[in-house]
Amino acid sequence: MAIIIDIKNAVRKAIHTKDSAVNFFFNEILKVKYPYVFFYIPSFRIDKAIDTEYWRKITLMCVAEYAKSEDNKAVDLWEYCDTLTEAFKSFEFLDSRISATNIEFKTIDSVLQMTFDLECYVKAVDETELMKDLDLTLKQI
Numbered sequence: 001m002a003i004i005i006d007i008k009n010a011v012r013k014a015i016h017t018k019d020s021a022v023n024f025f026f027n028e029i030l031k032v033k034y035p036y037v038f039f040y041i042p043s044f045r046i047d048k049a050i051d052t053e054y055w056r057k058i059t060l061m062c063v064a065e066y067a068k069s070e071d072n073k074a075v076d077l078w079e080y081c082d083t084l085t086e087a088f089k090s091f092e093f094l095d096s097r098i099s100a101t102n103i104e105f106k107t108i109d110s111v112l113q114m115t116f117d118l119e120c121y122v123k124a125v126d127e128t129e130l131m132k133d134l135d136l137t138l139k140q141i
Helices: 002-018 074-079 081-087
Strands: 023-026 036-049 055-067 091-093 096-098 101-108 111-123
Touching: 002 023, 002 036, 002 055, 002 081, 002 091, 002 111, 074 081, 074 101, 074 111, 081 101, 081 111, 096 111
Parallel strands: 023 036
Antiparallel strands: 036 055, 055 111, 091 096, 101 111
C-alpha cells in the first residue's frame, strides 16, 4: 500500500522540522544511532467508501519511539514529549494537513513511546473494466 510510504515520508519531514539532529528509522532498526525516533504502523483500518467518487477514510494506529542514548533517564525522555507533540500537531500529508489524535505517552524499556492515530481520506482507484459494446444475436426457439 503506497500510502504507508507517503505517511512515513510525511512523518519523517514533520519530525526533522522540529529536530533535525534526530535519526529517523521506519519499520526496523538495523544499526542504532542515537538520538533516534523509530516510527512504525502496527495496524490500520479502511472504512467503506463515503461517496460515489470512492473516497475512503483510513485510520492508522501509529507508534513513535524516542531514545536519547543507550542509558536513557526518564526525565530526558519526558522532555521530548513536547517535540513529538509539536511535530504531529499539524503536518503536511500529500495535498492537505493532518493531525495526530488519541495521543498517549509512556516509557517502556528505557524509551519514550508515543501512540497515536492518524486519519486521512484517500481516493480509491477503480480498476474494473467498463463494459464495452456487446454484439449479441438472439435466436427465438
